[in-house]
Every structure is written in structure tokens, then in C-alpha cells.
Ligand SMILES: O=C(O)CCC(=O)C(=O)O
């Protein structure tokens with residue numbers, strides 16, 4: 001089923017069709033009152049009323065809540081939730097509606113229970129300062145998230161990769177469809193929707209393009225041309241700040257050398273996700289991205305100026321904090337893999353993105369991950385110092401499979417790697 005037949009089968013009208021039909025009805029009204037007494041005026045008025053009622057029904061009817069083919073349209077045909085927003089659905093299809101108890105009540109969550117409510121912001125231009133190093137390690141322990149400024153990634157690159165994200169999602173569906181899992185020439189390039197639609201009970205109001213970096217050559221050959229260079233340049237330019245962060249975080253664990261093995265555990269692979277959250281007809285009923293932690297060691301997130309990312313406080317389960325958009329800043333959050341490697345000292349942070357009823361939003365998430373075939377477990381140096389290991393050895397690939405085999409479940413994913421007592 002293509003987009004036009006979906007429109008027909010659901011009699012949805014686009015704004016321009018709606019205004020043409022309405023003008024036509026006004027024109028008929030004008031004719032009636034001016035000079036055409038051809039039809040009996042009473043009959044004419046009746047026809048006019050029926051015609052207008054029909055136009056109103058067509059203009060306001062929701063095409064999709066009653067439609068069994070939403071998944072076919074969104075997932076298989078590759079229109080994504082952006083496709084639903086583009087045809088102007090007026091209410092959210094059932095697949096996206098969260099049960100009452102799971103919905104995110106902004107009024108309730110903005111209560112910060114008297115805590116310091118701002119996510120720490122760290123200036124990376126002064127890395128030799130011991131205080132800055134200590135601050136970064138403290139924040140990784142107590143918050144699991146920070147914003148960094150003066151990080152060395154050129155500001156124009158930030159803008160260009162956000163523009164490229166918009167460009168990709170605004171491509172005609174025929175272009176985007178080429179990167180659906182079933183069509184993509186490589187498993188390293190994947191265009192999709194929600195999080196893991198085959199396993200989720202309720203879907204997220206989000207589309208994404210996920211690009212796994214294997215080599216520059218491979219990226220040049222397979223990444224979509226419309227965003228390829230911008231994504232690659234951005235990815236390369238974040239490498240320095242990522243290395244600096246790891247150096248500092250390892251120092252905080254009393255580890256002073258990042259050897260080859262540690263390098264493959266900390267940053268053995270990189271994935272960049274371009275996220276697109278279209279405007280949503282009932283934002284209060286759903287999520288852009290529901291509660292989750294990242295499986296990465298670190299995630300570097302670039303958001304636009306719309307906002308909507310919230311994190312759960314590590315010291316108070318009931319409190320969520322907004323991560324305010326800051327021009328030129330990057331958000332850094334700890335992922336599950338670093339929590340495992342640091343034996344729980346650095347903590348992954350649960351986060352979510354609310355849906356937005358007035359505008360679309362984009363973000364670019366760089367996941368710094370272990371190599372797929374590497375085993376992760378608490379660093380030996382930590383255990384040698386006398387710490388009891390909390391986590392067992394897990395193959396990173398097994399952790400990934402576990403993560404994607406079910407709905408989001410906040411911090412519960414990491415239980416998979418816990419040593420049971
Ligand atoms: O869009 C955002 O702000 C967050 C995205 C995110 O959490 C993710 O891609 O894992």
C-alpha cells in the first residue's frame with residue numbers, strides 16, 4: 001500500500017484539498033443566493049448541508065486509529081512515524097499509546113525534591129586542571145550524565161550534522177526505504193522506527209538511521225550520500241574528546257594506562273544514530289523514546305534546541321530532570337558497559353524523550369561501544385584492590401542481543417550481567 005492509496009482508503013484530506021472543497025461549497029452558496037433558481041431552493045440547501053458535513057467529516061476523520069495497516073505503512077513500507085505525521089493524522093494510533101500508569105506527567109516529575117536541579121556543565125578547555133578531572137569523575141559517579149562545552153568539536157560541524165539529519169528524513173520514502181533492514185546493502189546501515197518494534201508492547205514515536213562505523217572506506221561506500229560526509233566528519237572530530245574523557249575516567253579508577261585490551265573494551269566500536277521525532281498528535285499519551293539506559297560505555301549526544309530529554313536522578317528514583325538544550329554543548333552519558341567495567345562506580349543513567357505536539361526534533365547519538373566480540377567484566381585493577389565483583393564476564397554481543405530482545409525496561413537490563421548471590 002502506498003501513501004496515496006492509504007489516503008484514499010482512509011478518506012483523509014490534505015489541507016489544500018480541504019480548502020479547495022470548502023471554497024467550492026462557498027461558491028455554490030454564492031450561486032444559490034445570486035441568480036440560479038434552477039433547483040428547488042429547499043432541495044439545494046439540503047444538498048449544500050450534506051456536502052459540507054461530508055467535507056468536515058473527511059477533513060477531521062482520523063485515518064489511522066482504525067487502520068490495521070499502520071505497521072505495514074510505518075515499518076514495512078518505510079514511511080516511519082514521520083509518514084503518519086506528514087499525512088496529518090489527528091490522533092495517535094493505538095500501538096503508540098502508553099498505559100495510563102506509564103505515561104510521563106511533566107507536572108509531577110518537575111518536582112526536584114529540593115535537590116540541586118541542574119545537570120553539571122563542564123568546560124573541557126581546561127583539562128590540565130586537577131579539579132576538572134575530579135569533577136568529571138564525581139559527576140560520572142553521582143549523576144551519570146553531564147554537558148560539556150569547549151570540547152573542541154567545531155560548532156559548524158554540530159550544525160551540519162543536525163542539518164544532514166533533517167535532510168535524510170526529508171528524503172522521498174523511496175530513497176529511505178533502501179536502508180530498511182530488508183533492503184539495506186549492509187547490516188551496518190539501518191533505517192528504522194521506534195526501538196525494537198518486533199518486541200515492544202508499545203511503540204515509540206521516533207524514526208532513526210543507525211550507522212555502524214567499520215572503516216572510512218566502508219562508510220564512503222554505503223552510508224547515505226545525503227548525510228554521509230557530515231556524519232563521518234562529526235564522528236571523527238569527537239574522537240579526541242572521547243579519548244580525553246576515558247583518560248580522566250580511568251585515572252579516577254587508578255588505571256593509568258589504556259592498553260589494547262582496555263581500548264577495545266572502552267571504545268572498540270562506534271555507532272552514530274540520527275534520530276528524528278516528528279510532531280505528535282497526542283504527545284501526552286506516548287514517548288519519543290521511552291525509559292532506557294544505553295548499552296555503550298559512553299554516549300555523546302547532540303540535541304537541537306527543542307528539548308524533551310529527561311534523566312532519572314541516581315539519588316532519587318522519583319525525580320526526573322530535564323537536560324536543557326545548550327548551544328554548542330554536547331551531552332555525555334555513562335552507559336551500561338562502563339558501569340560493568342568500573343564495577344558499578346560509574347553509573348549508567350536512565351533517560352527518555354517526551355513527544356512534542358508542536359514541532360519535530362532531531363538528535364545525533366554517538367555510541368562508544370566495546371568491540372562486539374570482546375568480553376566485558378569489572379577491570380582486574382579494581383578487583384585486585386579488594387573490590388568484590390558485582391558483574392560477571394559477558395560477551396558484549398550477548399549483552400546487545402539481550403538488550404534488543406525486549407521492550408525498554410529502564411535500568412533492569414544490566415541485571416543480565418549481575419552476579420547473583
Ligand atoms: O534524542 C535524545 O535526546 C536521546 C536519544 C537517546 O537516548 C538514544 O539515542 O539512545
Ligand SMILES: [Fe+2]
Nearest residue numbers: 292293294351
Ligand atoms: Fe539513549
